[in-house]
Amino acid sequence: MPADTLESLRDAQRAFVAERDWDRFHTPKNLACALSVEAAELLEHFQWLTDAEAGALPPERRDAVALEMADVLLYLVRLADVLDVDLRAAVARKLTLNAAKYPVEKARGSARKYTEL
Amino acid sequence: MPADTLESLRDAQRAFVAERDWDRFHTPKNLACALSVEAAELLEHFQWLTDAEAGALPPERRDAVALEMADVLLYLVRLADVLDVDLRAAVARKLTLNAAKYPVEKARGSARKYTEL
Amino acid sequence: MPADTLESLRDAQRAFVAERDWDRFHTPKNLACALSVEAAELLEHFQWLTDAEAGALPPERRDAVALEMADVLLYLVRLADVLDVDLRAAVARKLTLNAAKYPVEKARGSARKYTEL
Amino acid sequence: MPADTLESLRDAQRAFVAERDWDRFHTPKNLACALSVEAAELLEHFQWLTDAEAGALPPERRDAVALEMADVLLYLVRLADVLDVDLRAAVARKLTLNAAKYPVEKARGSARKYTEL
Numbered sequence: 181m182p183a184d185t186l187e188s189l190r191d192a193q194r195a196f197v198a199e200r201d202w203d204r205f206h207t208p209k210n211l212a213c214a215l216s217v218e219a220a221e222l223l224e225h226f227q228w229l230t231d232a233e234a235g236a237l238p239p240e241r242r243d244a245v246a247l248e249m250a251d252v253l254l255y256l257v258r259l260a261d262v263l264d265v266d267l268r269a270a271v272a273r274k275l276t277l278n279a280a281k282y283p284v285e286k287a288r289g290s291a292r293k294y295t296e297l
Numbered sequence: 298m299p300a301d302t303l304e305s306l307r308d309a310q311r312a313f314v315a316e317r318d319w320d321r322f323h324t325p326k327n328l329a330c331a332l333s334v335e336a337a338e339l340l341e342h343f344q345w346l347t348d349a350e351a352g353a354l355p356p357e358r359r360d361a362v363a364l365e366m367a368d369v370l371l372y373l374v375r376l377a378d379v380l381d382v383d384l385r386a387a388v389a390r391k392l393t394l395n396a397a398k399y400p401v402e403k404a405r406g407s408a409r410k411y412t413e414l
Numbered sequence: 415m416p417a418d419t420l421e422s423l424r425d426a427q428r429a430f431v432a433e434r435d436w437d438r439f440h441t442p443k444n445l446a447c448a449l450s451v452e453a454a455e456l457l458e459h460f461q462w463l464t465d466a467e468a469g470a471l472p473p474e475r476r477d478a479v480a481l482e483m484a485d486v487l488l489y490l491v492r493l494a495d496v497l498d499v500d501l502r503a504a505v506a507r508k509l510t511l512n513a514a515k516y517p518v519e520k521a522r523g524s525a526r527k528y529t530e531l
Numbered sequence: 532m533p534a535d536t537l538e539s540l541r542d543a544q545r546a547f548v549a550e551r552d553w554d555r556f557h558t559p560k561n562l563a564c565a566l567s568v569e570a571a572e573l574l575e576h577f578q579w580l581t582d583a584e585a586g587a588l589p590p591e592r593r594d595a596v597a598l599e600m601a602d603v604l605l606y607l608v609r610l611a612d613v614l615d616v617d618l619r620a621a622v623a624r625k626l627t628l629n630a631a632k633y634p635v636e637k638a639r640g641s642a643r644k645y646t647e648l
Binding site (some may be wrong): 205210211215216217219220221223224226227228 | 439444447448450451453455456457458461462484
Binding site (some may be wrong): 457 | 535540543550552559561566567570571574577578580586588597598602604607614618619621640642646
């Protein structure tokens with residue numbers, strides 16, 4: 181992929197969807213559902229594992245996990261395209277917000293939500 | 298962001314987490330939970346909307362949606378880092394698999410799962 | 415089932431889990447993951463459907479949906495047991511809270527969240 | 532609640548929804564979304580906790596968890612009503628299926644999915 185991955189994926193998805201005439205299914209609501217479903221399929225791999233087991237996945241399981249992660253990314257990029265959201269700008273904005281919500285000195289070593297810091 | 302967005306985000310997250318000593322919370326299982334939770338927060342914005350309403354979000358709502366999408370991306374990139382998964386390679390592999398599972402002539406205009414085509 | 419369904423299910427699950435020595439897997443966190451995964455499997459059936467299609471499911475699809483709903487209920491009842499939460503008391507409390515958050519005159523015909531009413 | 536809890540909840544929800552003219556929002560798809568969102572709000576309470584912490588929730592946290600569980604149950608019962616699904620029959624059917632999928636001698640002490648037993 182020559183350009184930025186997010187843009188390459190957006191273009192690849194656009195072509196894939198157009199060839200299959202799937203635009204009508206790719207409403208924002210349907211894509212948000214699909215994204216949530218894929219995130220849960222990813223979580224399913226971990227649901228009964230201890231942290232130790234999850235940190236040492238056998239290769240086939242790790243491959244399966246990687247493909248679920250790919251599904252999440254593909255739907256996310258597709259949803260961004262359909263909603264005309266600039267993902268890169270959104271994450272930059274979010275990183276700035278997170279830095280303000282979780283100042284280093286208050287957040288260090290704590291898993292508390294910012295509203296409880 | 299100079300490099301590929303996915304790599305820039307990975308590095309930004311690494312620094313953010315290290316400064317706050319959050320590594321111990323960022324187990325693969327916890328991150329998979331967090332990703333699923335963020336995907337649901339994204340879905341929440343759409344749950345009572347018609348497709349027409351979801352396609353014409355007011356600006357503040359669209360901004361909020363973009364930030365939830367950013368959260369999904371950030372946790373996805375972080376999980377990939379912790380599991381040492383190459384997201385770019387995974388989506389390339391997935392796109393190839395999808396093309397095989399959904400051949401154009403069979404999949405056109407159909408929302409059926411590949412197992413039912 | 416002679417007693418209240420929720421109690422019958424709790425007892426049936428307890429026996430099922432004990433016979434299989436699954437208690438160690440049924441931590442609150444694992445059960446919360448499993449519940450979320452099952453809720454997503456339920457949602458998967460609807461993700462590409464229009465409201466019209468979702469309201470007229472073919473019988474086999476409706477049967478499959480019913481089984482996913484059963485999974486959600488089973489994990490919910492199991493989680494309540496493990497956490498020693500009285501589900502009946504919790505829903506009674508929640509119904510009272512909802513009535514206060516969504517007064518009839520304000521909420522009528524609106525899908526807004528109570529914080530926006 | 533005099534009758535079975537599931538039926539009492541169904542009737543309470545029906546009245547609540549009718550008074551607020553919310554039937555039009557309560558399509559099967561929207562309710563499946565809402566159920567998934569509530570399951571994730573439940574999971575959110577556990578996402579950064581160790582199993583030890585999740586097994587010893589402070590009282591206010593446990594109360595909040597119980598209310599999220601109530602939300603899951605309320606949407607589940609409502610969805611069953613809208614789809615005309617008999618939840619009690621569905622869980623009875625599911626328990627029978629689970630007993631066949633996970634025979635005691637094979638499943639004992641294993642978290643493997645039935646397809647891998």
